[in-house]
Amino acid sequence: xxxxxxxxxxxxxxxxxxxxxxxxxxxxxxxxxxxxxxxxxxxxxxxxxxxxxxxxxxxxxxxxxxxxxxxxxxxxxxxxxxxxxxxxxxxxxxxxxxxxxxxxxxxxxxxxxxxxxxxxxxxxxxxxxxxxxxxxxxxxxxxxxxxxxxxxxxxxxxxxxxxxxxxxxxxxxxxxxxxxxxxxxxxxxxxxxxxxxxxxxxxxxxxxxxxxxxxxxxxxxxxxxxxxxxxxxxxxxxxxxxxxxxxxxxxxxxxxxxxxxxxxxxxxxxxxxxxxxxxxxxxxxxxxxxxxxxxxxxxxxxxxxxxxxxxxxxxxxxxxxxxxxxxxxxxxxxxxxxxxxxxxxxxxxxxxxxxxxxxxxxxxxx
Amino acid sequence: xxxxxxxxxxxxxxxxxxxxxxxxxxxxxxxxxxxxxxxxxxxxxxxxxxxxxxxxxxxxxxxxxxxxxxxxxxxxxxxxxxxxxxxxxxxxxxxxxxxxxxxxxxxxxxxxxxxxxxxxxxxxxxxxxxxxxxxxxxxxxxxxxxxxxxxxxxxxxxxxxxxxxxxxxxxxxxxxxxxxxxxxxxxxxxxxxxxxxxxxxxxxxxxxxxxxxxxxxxxxxxxxxxxxxxxxxxxxxxxxxxxxxxxxxxxxxxxxxxxxxxxxxxxxxxxxxxxxxxxxxxxxxx
Numbered sequence: 319x320x321x322x323x324x325x326x327x328x329x330x331x332x333x334x335x336x337x338x339x340x341x342x343x344x345x346x347x348x349x350x351x352x353x354x355x356x357x358x359x360x361x362x363x364x365x366x367x368x369x370x371x372x373x374x375x376x377x378x379x380x381x382x383x384x385x386x387x388x389x390x391x392x393x394x395x396x397x398x399x400x401x402x403x404x405x406x407x408x409x410x411x412x413x414x415x416x417x418x419x420x421x422x423x424x425x426x427x428x429x430x431x432x433x434x435x436x437x438x439x440x441x442x443x444x445x446x447x448x449x450x451x452x453x454x455x456x457x458x459x460x461x462x463x464x465x466x467x468x469x470x471x472x473x474x475x476x477x478x479x480x481x482x483x484x485x486x487x488x489x490x491x492x493x494x495x496x497x498x499x500x501x502x503x504x505x506x507x508x509x510x511x512x513x514x515x516x517x518x519x520x521x522x523x524x525x526x527x528x529x530x531x532x533x534x535x536x537x538x539x540x541x542x543x544x545x546x547x548x549x550x551x552x553x554x555x556x557x558x559x560x561x562x563x564x565x566x567x568x569x570x571x572x573x574x575x576x577x578x579x580x581x582x583x584x585x586x587x588x589x590x591x592x593x594x595x596x597x598x599x600x601x602x603x604x605x606x607x608x609x610x611x612x613x614x615x616x617x618x619x620x621x622x623x624x625x626x627x628x629x630x631x632x633x634x635x636x637x638x639x640x641x642x643x644x645x646x647x648x649x650x651x652x653x654x655x656x657x658x659x660x661x662x663x664x665x666x667x668x669x670x671x672x673x674x675x676x677x678x679x680x681x682x683x684x
Numbered sequence: 685x686x687x688x689x690x691x692x693x694x695x696x697x698x699x700x701x702x703x704x705x706x707x708x709x710x711x712x713x714x715x716x717x718x719x720x721x722x723x724x725x726x727x728x729x730x731x732x733x734x735x736x737x738x739x740x741x742x743x744x745x746x747x748x749x750x751x752x753x754x755x756x757x758x759x760x761x762x763x764x765x766x767x768x769x770x771x772x773x774x775x776x777x778x779x780x781x782x783x784x785x786x787x788x789x790x791x792x793x794x795x796x797x798x799x800x801x802x803x804x805x806x807x808x809x810x811x812x813x814x815x816x817x818x819x820x821x822x823x824x825x826x827x828x829x830x831x832x833x834x835x836x837x838x839x840x841x842x843x844x845x846x847x848x849x850x851x852x853x854x855x856x857x858x859x860x861x862x863x864x865x866x867x868x869x870x871x872x873x874x875x876x877x878x879x880x881x882x883x884x885x886x887x888x889x890x891x892x893x894x895x896x897x898x899x900x901x902x903x904x905x906x907x908x909x910x911x912x913x914x915x916x917x918x919x920x921x922x923x924x925x926x927x928x929x930x931x932x933x934x935x936x937x938x939x940x941x942x943x944x945x946x947x948x949x950x951x952x953x954x955x956x957x958x959x960x961x962x963x964x965x966x967x968x969x970x
Contacts, residue, residue: 493933494929536917537915539915541929552810553816554814554815668747668936677919679918679919
């Protein structure tokens with residue numbers, strides 16, 4: 319009797335151990351299967367076999383990809399005879415990038431900012447020069463704007479207005495959100511470039527002072543850009559600093575907030591890259607590269623434009639220009655801040671400008 | 685699993701070999717399970733945080749944002765614990781001593797916070813007390829109090845989440861109290877307050893402390909509800925758990941582990957105290 323119970327115990331333990339070891343087994347197993355498939359069919363891609371692509375994306379363009387993927391399926395079927403199925407995962411850009419580094423075997427990464435692609439590259443998973451794709455590997459653009467309440471009751475027209483005492487601002491936390499980094503860089507860049515009244519151009523101290531006065535007004539720092547705009551939609555705060563495409567999509571979805579475009583804003587550039595290590599493992603390189611190139615075709619660029627993203631394709635950009643207010647002073651991370659590798663420690667590192675400034679935030683009684 | 689305990693187990697079962705084997709495997713299983721599930725992950729955190737020495741750990745902990753987050757976590761948990769102790773004690777007393785319509789239901793509801801995802805708790809509180817909601821707006825207009833997106837919101841969320849701890853710790857002891865002592869005190873002329881203080885409260889002190897400390901330890905690690913209600917502004921309403929998320933997400937694993945070590949250490953010390961209190965309680969019961 320006891321012996322029986324014991325056997326049950328041991329069986330359970332064995333089960334437990336096998337479950338604990340399962341991730342390893344599963345990874346190697348699933349990795350092996352597609353490779354086998356690929357060697358049989360992937361190389362001879364015209365044989366009419368199936369291929370599965372894993373897309374690791376950030377959250378914003380999710381709806382756009384829902385439209386793009388069927389287009390690609392038709393395209394690829396005609397071109398190669400293969401049926402493509404997609405496995406899609408959407409997370410915050412940073413979280414997605416880390417997931418891929420830690421072993422999520424995405425074939426393609428579509429992220430919010432270059433720094434998150436660089437992380438995957440630094441882990442030696444991307445070994446080709448991803449900038450060699452069309453448009454430097456940047457698939458869509460956007461800018462940083464403000465969402466304000468209907469009628470703009472607080473009269474917000476530009477960055478300087480964000481420092482008015484008592485204003486309630488929403489912007490996500492740069493520690494957790496790529497979108498938040500864009501926001502802070504845009505604010506700080508605008509101030510340093512002389513587009514904030516009272517802040518002389520190229521004056522670091524004055525720009526930091528301005529950053530502090532805006533941060534003093536921040537009511538909620540959400541984890542991500544999406545949570546932040548959702549909070550705003552629920553009625554929290556006077557202004558949300560956010561992506562232009564979030565506002566345009568929100569308005570299309572029936573939200574009544576208004577968009578204010580500052581005179582000076584940063585050009586948000588969303589990169590996409592094939593992840594070499596994973597496509598080689600899965601034997602999906604042909605389809606994955608075709609998908610990335612497909613994203614730059616005018617038809618697909620129009621889909622991105624439909625979801626509020628600025629097109630990188632000149633023809634489509636001209637077609638959709640009416641949708642996007644012109645920005646007087648548009649600057650990029652590369653040109654103005656010397657690229658992500660320089661700006662991340664400069665602004666968000668332990669001794670970074672943002673980190674030091676936010677430590678001085680004094681919340682006045684509201 | 686010393687030889688002594690093994691032979692004792694064997695002796696206890698008349699020298700039969702199977703139970704000896706059984707007792708041994710049972711222990712092996714339990715200890716392996718505990719090690720794999722709890723001890724190894726905890727060791728990883730400690731190894732991570734101490735990787736660059738205690739000085740670097742201290743540096744990470746005393747960074748202004750981290751330090752503020754830890755202080756905020758501790759004081760909001762402390763305020764919650766005080767309120768929870770008083771109100772939990774009263775709730776338990778009412779649930780044990782009085783019956784009224786809906787008593788059984790109310791008693792069951794006490795445990796509900798354990799089952800509700802804390803994220804849902806957060807959303808619920810924002811819907812109720814948020815600045816754009818009727819109640820929240822009224823509190824702000826009339827009394828000038830901001831609850832959501834401010835430290836009071838954290839205390840409120842913690843109160844909700846830890847509600848069962850004190851009640852459930854005190855309740856069983858209250859049930860076993862000998863009420864003749866209270867009656868005796870009353871015949872000797874003691875008022876309600878004196879009876880409460882001199883007769884009812886003393887045996888409840890230990891379970892009350894146990895419940896209070898457990899709720900404090902639970903509160904230190906809370907994330908889901910707080911991330912929704914607090915506003916998470918560094919230096920104002922960002923708690924340690926939310927700070928740790930930021931550290932993880934921005935590649936600062938050392939910072940994340942350092943703060944985690946402090947949190948784990950505090951919680952573990954409290955649990956040791958709870959353990960000690962419970963043993964005293966057991967002794968008193970005997």
